[in-house]
Amino acid sequence: MDRAPGLSVRVKLTLSYAGFLMLAGALLLAAVWVFLLRYVPTRAMLINPDDRVNGVFPVRSALLHVFAPRAAAVLAVLLVFGLVGGWILAGRVLAPLTRITDATRTATNGSLSHRIRLPGRKDEFRELADAFDTMLTRLEAHVAEQRRFAANASHELRTPLAISKTLIDLARADPHHDTGELLDRLHAVNTRAIDLTEALLLLSRADQRSFTRQPVDLSLLAEEATETLLPLAEKHGVTIETSGDITPTSGSHALLLQLTTNLVHNAIVHNLPEQGSVWVHTGVRPKTVVLTVENTGEQVTPERASTLTEPFQRGTERLHTDHAGVGLGLAIVTTITRAHDGTLALAPRPAGGIRITVELPAAAPHTNR
Template structure:
């Protein structure tokens, strides 16, 4: 049972505001009439009679005046109560009308209509602030939900591809077992299986980054980048890419394993999406010249010219240099999650990741972290 169903029923906010307005009006009226009544009773203090005792005065006595005033006060309070109830009900309804719009939008969002927006008009007040915050929350939820749907669909496609390839190769082998080159078939099956394992591990890494903050400690981007460079030297040589490194101290606070993985992914991306021959990669670490309180890692690679609008989408999962089409060359093929993992690692470390197309071709990736 939901928490809303467990709550005891009580008066609505509109009724409580109405009763509050009415109580205030009646209290203020009672005090005002009490002041008048006391003033009439004790001021003036001379008798309301004729100065000549031989003449009988038709003027009412003090007690008669007080009794009449008391009756009039009763009628006035009754009228004030009725006016307070009716006016309070109308005023409360007008004041709470924006809240009703927000409530309807919340119910619509709970039913799945995340595209609905309140767009409350009028002067800036508490209700418009709440409405704007709610609209911003709905917009972020819609973006997150759309990204999750795209991610699930793309992950299913990427994981299904190696499985489908494996099934096809096994079906062909089963149909003609004598006509197969078994060593070649086994090698292809191993490559396809390894691709599925890499995708699964990358997905698990993304999931872990999104659920728990990483353990952090003192780290130097120069050291983590140096270890990542050592791991890709052979791949760079095989692809014919020359790496130039300038690793200056860049002390920060972070998780060394995750930051090494981020540097490794940036290097893999720079190597695999490079020129077919005589490619270049430049790697630098050190203080951020744009912000003395930060350090940064920069990876720049040569390559084909890139459109700036395309670069802005590279951190989306399963987007590769050629869009969602995998490279034909296995040595340059990726699973499309490298930059998505870099973006997740950067966010987990409260850093900034900036991707920019180079005018001469290729891309510059800058990972900036708060300095230690």
């Protein structure tokens, strides 16, 4: 934003200090003058006849003649002292602000690794500096995450396109190749690319919070997601158990259903080869509602669990099997949870598998009717 040039804050503070000091000095001199007028008579008789002026001497007039130039000198000294002292004090007070401004310019130029780290005890400037450092840390992490995401998304999108190109080149080189098999493979690759694109669009929509909030019951979403994915669970030999209470919250019905579906889907796919189990539970806490999805499966370390919410991270090495997903399931869950002001927690189960807990702000019971 273009602004007209003006006085710096340091000059303004200096003039304020000097003006306040001058005002205080003037008030003090005025008080002294009033005090003198109160106890000094207007005229006084003189003892020495040679110094008479009509028999009296104008005391107050003479006192004013002596007092006025000295008062003016005092005010002049106070003015100089106020300007010099105010300039020095303003510089010392505004020194932290200068560091914050320099750090802001550095961040504006693209360097997010710089930190102010303002020393000293807590005050308004140090609170501002600490808040700015915290913002830079989060912004740097967010930019790094977006760069990783863009690189991974480019790689994931390039893979099906490269496969499609290879298949087309193969068909052109061998016109007598089985077109039915080729079309099936192209259809599978194209479907995977479409699924990935739709997942990226959903992730962007949830991250921008471009949705209308409405009353939602997580327990109903859990039942709907379970019924939808029941054929997939039967195919994988996985049993699903649902339980819990009515869990009223507020948000996007479509996004929260996607969140629940992703959690149940991941729990089914990343499970034991046979006789696996999935538990879906909803509960109510004093100020929040909770959706918990647990499954059996391979042993997962805490370090591995902490990375599963990153884009294109998968819990097993089954990267390209049917229903394996595009690696954005838990990333979408994380984004939707954050967009609804909730929290997401992942914890390995001692017997294998993982427990995922989504906690969202609770809505008043009447808002869900």
